[in-house]
Amino acid sequence: MTVRPGPLLLFSLLAASAFAGESSIKLAGGAQSALVRSHCSTCHSLDYIVMNSPFLTRAAWETEVRKMMRVMGAPIPDGDVAAIVDYLTEHYGTK
């Protein structure tokens, strides 16, 4: 018996494809890019980083990262914050 996708399945496929475009986002390389990718992309696409560049200072990037931890509940270990902020400042920040 042939199973046709019902409307619900079709909807969920469409919903999934809505976010498929984010795989096209390129982040700068560098030692910490994998760390940044894995932490930040848990909750949002990485275009948020590129979009907010290059005008945030190191302190401003740190404020953003800590907001994600404190407010949004991102499970980023304290020990990773400096490396993430370094990367964001170097590639997507300003002095």
Add this chain to the structure above:
Amino acid sequence: MVASGIVLADAGFGPRRVRAALPPGTVESEALDTLPGKLPLIKRSFRPPNYESPVETFQDVITPNDRFFVRWHLSDIPRIDSGSWRLNVGGDAAARSFELDMDQLRRDYEPVELVAVCQCAGNRRGLSDPHVPGVEWGTGAMGNARRKGARLKDILARADLKKEAVEIAYNGADRGSLEMTPAFVKSIPAWKAMDENTLVAYEMNGAPLPHWNGFPARIVVPGWAATYWMKQVVSIRALSQPLTGFWMNTAYRIPKGKFPIVDRFTSQETEATAPITEILVNSLMTNVADGRRFAAGQPIEIKGIAWDGGFGIRGVEVSIDDGRTWQSATLGENQGRYSFRPWQFACAPRPSGRMSVTARASSAQGTSQPSELIFNAAGYHNNVVQKIVIDVV
């Protein structure tokens, strides 16, 4: 109107000035992208989906559903079946609690229709100088649609509000991808909830709401920033105490005393800040962009829209000499005080050369757009006058 002044060979119509003022990374990461059921919009972020309408969208006074901007805070956005959708009504300041299904919402409450601008509080944030973090919107995080729905006050009447009700809070079905992420919950003052124009809307431009715009029902708060227009609303609670949480206490706040605001949300105010309330008077030129060419010696027609927080548009003035002198534009059809108001300005034929065009709207409340940005750290309420430089050749 005859568009005889327009050099049709100029295909370079686009929001070039806007692009020039956005952060470089915003321009680098933007893309025209098509969400299911939508026409291509300018993608600012994929997940959660934040998409704005290209400027030419606003040549229509009513924004079509498939071109209407999309803005979500959280990325788990369920597909809702209207048959199983329920709206839970209650709260500590309601004497009764109950649940409504879509048939009851449509059948048991008098339907109301109105046209209203839905504008993200952060519309034009990307044009802030200096830049501030957030979704870096250009001019298209807004739309104007005809809404149909039940009055929130009629629904609250059945809940039998107690006299101590101070705010009405509501939650949508969306969630963050982590358990820890706070739900996007908002409240409005009880007086605003009782306004006859505040709706639980189930139609948009005569059709069901698009999924991305809150199907099957969203709160509509005409005149106020879209942060209060809860999408996929599933619960409404009458509160005797102010709602707390990040989305009320920290986000969507403006410095007190900086903006010409009339509507107050006193239960949420602190000494320094207040929640954003009504939209400030603003305008957008919709048929011109920097570098657009017009023929010398021919009439030049400038078209646009103007809107405000529900006081109504008193007038729009246009300057072609960097603001030294202003002439009145002609206002178009009035679809109500919460709607975009179209306008047009016929400029007498000009010799060749560069020409700057500035538009400035005034509201019936007596305020008009400022000539300098009123800077604030969250990039809200950007209603500084636009200037576009065109070429007459």
